[in-house]
Structures are given as structure tokens and as C-alpha cells.
Amino acid sequence: MTTDKKDSTEQKILDAAQKVFIQKGMDGSRMQEIANEAGINKALLHYYFRTKQKLFEAIFKKLIQTAIPDIKEMFFSELSVEKKIAAFVDVYTDLLYNNPYLPLFVLREINRDPHSLAAIMKNQGINPGEVLSVFEKEMAQGNIRRADPRDLLINILSLSIFPVAATPLLSEIFFNGEANEYRDFLRERKTSVKEFILNSITLR
């Protein structure tokens, strides 16, 4: 490679914008702060991305993709449903361990502008129907406890995502604000969450 994309100005802007937007959101972020973070000046931001809105959308789309792990291989594998769920919790826990700001960022911005969501989500091919039908089949076969499959999926997502989204709150409550201790706690929680789910759906 003759040009090192990692060090290109455009890439520096994207990195800086992601860092600022993910923490402070669209409304709370300033172009000046992004420019400082990137080590350039404001004018250059507009030269590359024209408006704050367009810069934000570039970051948002990228992060939405990050936030959706590839569940297809998991749910269309030959694994038992218990193993599929366990694998999903593992993947999602690791993903959010490395991107702890992601959940709150996505929730905040989707709430701010719900319309932009629909369009972007269609592009990402989000389709819970396939996962739900796996659950339905397993329930019909008597492999797991019968329930509304949407509830089961929402429960799995809740247990995986909320503890990360609520980090500032929960680390204060349980660890007197020591975010690093809470972070360690979350990683160890992986096993416990899988047990919690499996204990609940396994027939006795």
C-alpha cells in the first residue's frame, strides 16, 4: 500500500468523531471537540463531511453494524438450542465488554431520531423472525419451556445489554463508582447469565 489508510486525515476524523459522538451523543458533541481530538481544525471537518449531521450518520451506521453480531452462523448451526443461546450470550458479552458505550449510544440516538432507524435497520437485514422460528420449533418439540418466543429473545437481550448500558448507575450502586471493578464483574457474569437463562428454559 502506498497510502496508509490508518493515518489518513479522513480516518483520523472518523476515529475522533466516533470517540466524541459515542460518549456525548449528537446533541452533546461539538465539532470543535472532534477537531481537537483529531488534531486538525474545524474547517477540515466540513471539507470532508460537509455537515455535522452527515458526519454523525457515517459514525452511526458504522456503530449500528458493530452492535449487531453475526448471529446467523449461530442460529443455523447444528448446535442444540441451549448451546446456540449460550454462544450468543458469549459473543454479545464479549462484544459489549469491548464496546461498553455502544448500548446507551444506540438507545439514545434511536430515541432522538426514530425515523432514521427504520431505514438503516432495513439495510442491515435485521430479521428476528428467523431466530424466533428456531425458538418456536424447539418449544413445539418440547426441548425448551413453552413461552412467547419474543419474550425469550427480549429476555436474552435484556440480560446481555442492560448491565452494560447502565454501567454508570450500577457501578455506582454496587462498586462505589469503581467502573473497572464493575467491568471485571460483568465479564465474570457471563457464566451466571447463561445459567440463569438455561435454568429458566430447561424443562424439569
Next chain:
Amino acid sequence: MTTDKKDSTEQKILDAAQKVFIQKGMDGSRMQEIANEAGINKALLHYYFRTKQKLFEAIFKKLIQTAIPDIKEMFFSELSVEKKIAAFVDVYTDLLYNNPYLPLFVLREINRDPHSLAAIMKNQGINPGEVLSVFEKEMAQGNIRRADPRDLLINILSLSIFPVAATPLLSEIFFNGEANEYRDFLRERKTSVKEFILNSITLR
């Protein structure tokens, strides 16, 4: 009563500010919009609350109190631990059914200004220790499955709060953006959540 507090200017401001802040957050809200919502002008906002920051803090403190149901009577009752948990899920589900914006508002603003949290929380006397020790005792007595009591509490909170906080996302995914249908779904979910938790913690 000679003065009707409900119709006082101060109360109109507080109502309007809550409506705007809870939806758009501190950063996304405008004093002009709050003034319009209250049917007054901007200057009067500052006459009563001096700064946007102080007005926001008044709302934030009030909403934090709203967000924390009185769990003492529940957890110090003579009910079985299963019934205590079920009662908690009931209370919290109803609370959030009536205040669906609350979870995301609290998470967003605590993330924005984590320092303000600690002080306010101390004032509210939030002390999970008492709930945790109830769980510990029940686990020691073999009434419920042994686990880290913090995990159990976080699981209960996750299952109760996340589905509400993620309403714009989940109503899009499961109900094509029909928020009212999703809202109904959440209410019916109450039973399912209680079953999910109890199935998981009950010994076989």
C-alpha cells in the same frame, strides 16, 4: 386552599420542563420550547429557576425519586422471597408502563454527568445491601438457587427495565414501529417475566 398549586406558574414550568427534558434530554432541550410548552416566555423561566442547569436539576431529582419505587415494604414483609420478587416486578412494570421515558432519561443523564449521580443517590438512601442480604439469607436457607445475589438483582432489573428503555428499537423490530402494540405487549409481559425469573431461581 386559596392558591391552587397545580395551576401556579412554577408548577406549569415544572410540568413543561419535565415533558421536554424527559424526551430530549438536557442537551437536546431548548428553553424556548419549555416556555412554549408552559405557555409563558423565556424570561420567566430564568426568573423562577435562574439557569437551565438549575431547572434541569430540579426535574432530575424529582424523576430519580420517581424511578425508585419504595421497595422497603416489599422486602421487609413476611412474604416468601418468590412473592417479594413477583411483587417487585409487578410494581416496577406498572411504574414504567406509566413512565416509559424514565429509564432512558435516567441512563442518558447519568452517563452525561456521572458526578451528579453520586450525590443525589446518597440523598435518596439507595441501599441495595438490604435487598442483597435478603437474597443471601434465602440462598443460605436453600429456598432459592445459590448465586451471586448481585447477579440476581441485576437480572431482575434488566428484565424489568431494558424492554422499556429500548422501546423505540424493539417496537420497530417486533411491531414495525407500532409503539402502542409494543406497549400492550409489555404489559402482558409482566406474567412472563415473573415466570422466567421464578423458573430460574426455584430449586428442582
Next chain:
DNA sequence: GTCTATATGGCGATAGAC
């Protein structure tokens, strides 16, 4: 207490030199 008018500063965006 409530209003209109205005001060003050900051932010997104652009012009234009290099």
C-alpha cells in the same frame, strides 16, 4: 410577576489565502 427587547457568547458553516 410577567412581559419585550437586547446583550453576550458559542456553534455550525463558509470564504479565501496558501
Next chain:
DNA sequence: GTCTATCGCCATATAGAC
């Protein structure tokens, strides 16, 4: 492509009449 300088607007906040 990158910079400095600046425009134009909008938001918070204040002054001052009533």
C-alpha cells in the same frame, strides 16, 4: 488539502418597562 478568519444564527441569560 489544510489553514486562518469570519459570517450568521441561535441559545442562554439579563435589563428594564409595566
